[in-house]
Amino acid sequence: xxxxxxxxxxxxxxxxxxxxxxxxxxxxxxxxxxxxxxxxxxxxxxxxxxxxxxxxxxxxxxxxxxxxxxxxxxxxxxxxxxxxxxxxxxxxxxxxxxxxxxxxxxxxxxxxxxxxxxxxxxxxxxxxxxxxxxxxxxxxxxxxxxxxxxxxxxxxxxxxxxxxxxxxxxxxxxxxxxxxxxxxxxxxxxxxxxxxxxxxxxxxxxxxxxxxxxxxxxxxxxxxxxxxxxxxxxxxxxxxxxxxxxxxxxxxxxxxxxxxxxxxxxxxxxxxxxxxxxxxxxxxxxxx
Amino acid sequence: xxxxxxxxxxxxxxxxxxxxxxxxxxxxxxxxxxxxxxxxxxxxxxxxxxxxxxxxxxxxxxxxxxxxxxxxxxxxxxxxxxxxxxxxxxxxxxxxxxxxxxxxxxxxxxxxxxxxxxxxxxxxxxxxxxxxxxxxxxxxxxxxxxxxxxxxxxxxxxxxxxxx
Numbered sequence: 001x002x003x004x005x006x007x008x009x010x011x012x013x014x015x016x017x018x019x020x021x022x023x024x025x026x027x028x029x030x031x032x033x034x035x036x037x038x039x040x041x042x043x044x045x046x047x048x049x050x051x052x053x054x055x056x057x058x059x060x061x062x063x064x065x066x067x068x069x070x071x072x073x074x075x076x077x078x079x080x081x082x083x084x085x086x087x088x089x090x091x092x093x094x095x096x097x098x099x100x101x102x103x104x105x106x107x108x109x110x111x112x113x114x115x116x117x118x119x120x121x122x123x124x125x126x127x128x129x130x131x132x133x134x135x136x137x138x139x140x141x142x143x144x145x146x147x148x149x150x151x152x153x154x155x156x157x158x159x160x161x162x163x164x165x166x167x168x169x170x171x172x173x174x175x176x177x178x179x180x181x182x183x184x185x186x187x188x189x190x191x192x193x194x195x196x197x198x199x200x201x202x203x204x205x206x207x208x209x210x211x212x213x214x215x216x217x218x219x220x221x222x223x224x225x226x227x228x229x230x231x232x233x234x235x236x237x238x239x240x241x242x243x244x245x246x247x248x249x250x251x252x253x254x255x256x257x258x259x260x261x262x263x264x265x266x267x268x269x270x271x272x273x274x275x276x277x278x279x280x281x282x283x284x285x286x287x288x
Numbered sequence: 289x290x291x292x293x294x295x296x297x298x299x300x301x302x303x304x305x306x307x308x309x310x311x312x313x314x315x316x317x318x319x320x321x322x323x324x325x326x327x328x329x330x331x332x333x334x335x336x337x338x339x340x341x342x343x344x345x346x347x348x349x350x351x352x353x354x355x356x357x358x359x360x361x362x363x364x365x366x367x368x369x370x371x372x373x374x375x376x377x378x379x380x381x382x383x384x385x386x387x388x389x390x391x392x393x394x395x396x397x398x399x400x401x402x403x404x405x406x407x408x409x410x411x412x413x414x415x416x417x418x419x420x421x422x423x424x425x426x427x428x429x430x431x432x433x434x435x436x437x438x439x440x441x442x443x444x445x446x447x448x449x450x451x452x
Contacts, residue, residue, distance in 0.1 A: 008380045008381065195414060196414060197414050197415050198413060198414070198415060198416060198417055199403070199413055199416050199417065199425075199433065200403045201394075201401075201403060201404070201413065201414075202401060202403075206401045210401070211370050211401070214368065214369050214370045215366070215367075215368045215369050215370070216354050216355060216368045216370055217347075217351070217353070217354040217366045217367075217368050218365075218366035247422060250422070251417065251420055251421070251422035252420065253417075254416070254417050254419060254420060255413075255414070255415045255416065255417045255422075256415040256416065256417045256418075256422065256423060256424040256425065257415075257417070257422035
């Protein structure tokens with residue numbers, strides 16, 4: 001009986017192949033290179049990390065799945081709308097806020113020096129053994145050292161600051177730690193990645209591992225990498241955080257999603273970041 | 289009131305009005321044959337292929353073209369290709385098999401990413417939500433993705449797709 005079912009499906013798959021061979025390729029762009037401002041070469045294809053155990057043959061940045069127009073926006077800092085957020089983040093970096101009368105720059109000096117490589121290793125385990133995202137480190141400085149209010153997850157102010165920090169790692173390889181004290185978080189993130197949430201029973205893997213390159217209605221599925229976050233989404237007309245993207249993707253499975261800044265999303269962030277090991281940090285990307 | 293509920297109510301009303309014998313088959317009471325086919329109508333009312341075509345396309349209904357291409361609908365923009373093309377699907381599968389696939393694709397293709405369109409038990413899901421609100425489901429309103437009649441309509445439409 002099962003062979004009988006399979007045969008019919010194989011028949012339809014064969015017909016499918018024939019029908020598709022003439023159509024435009026749905027795959028990631030075969031040879032585009034991400035070179036920013038004509039000089040910074042950002043790695044958008046890589047050999048999969050060993051931990052992926054052959055789950056995908058190659059790792060691709062989401063940049064390779066976008067249209068020619070969207071890709072070109074990210075190659076030019078004047079055209080890249082995310083750079084406005086970076087500039088706003090830079091202003092905030094130098095602005096005194098909170099009861100302690102300090103700015104970020106008062107403690108960290110020039111971000112180009114002190115924040116270089118920081119985004120590439122996020123999220124990471126802090127001194128207390130908690131897994132923290134870039135946003136948590138920013139908010140911890142605000143509340144503990146500046147005596148200012150924490151910024152809301154995915155708010156413009158927080159995304160701008162994370163964008164400014166991320167751009168200091170642009171072109172540096174993703175370098176999250178997944179072993180040692182990070183391992184239990186990473187394992188839970190991995191479980192989550194393969195959990196089929198919601199009434200549609202779809203996992204991250206259903207879309208981004210098994211079907212990248214395919215179309216779901218108008219959407220061209222990428223591998224769901226986060227090396228480009230925070231990302232300017234043309235559709236939303238603003239910068240969005242990693243956790244905002246996760247929240248939307250889980251919502252789209254008709255599930256009760258998780259809160260941005262939740263422990264679950266930090267763990268998922270670590271695991272998804274580790275699927276991008278080998279790519280360079282793009283901070284800050286443009287997507288549709 | 290949600291339109292799906294209204295149409296379900298109407299469908300049931302019609303059945304009663306027409307004094308048709310069969311009532312709607314609940315998701316828990318589906319009767320399978322050879323593990324992949326459901327011979328009996330879910331609603332007791334013959335499917336309407338025109339309405340089925342609408343279910344196939346509408347985002348708020350089946351949105352089947354999110355994953356399947358259908359050359360019989362050249363005007364429908366953005367057809368997905370995560371699943372096989374619908375071309376010839378009515379020649380490949382019997383009506384009872386199509387009903388099985390649409391009602392519960394995971395029964396027919398174990399592990400499939402195709403959603404189960406006829407199951408109203410929230411306990412079968414992980415963190416079921418209240419439609420696309422990202423909030424937890426409401427036990428009062430949680431229901432199948434498609435009504436029995438909508439499934440009959442889609443199946444009626446699919447059986448017309450005999451051309452490759």
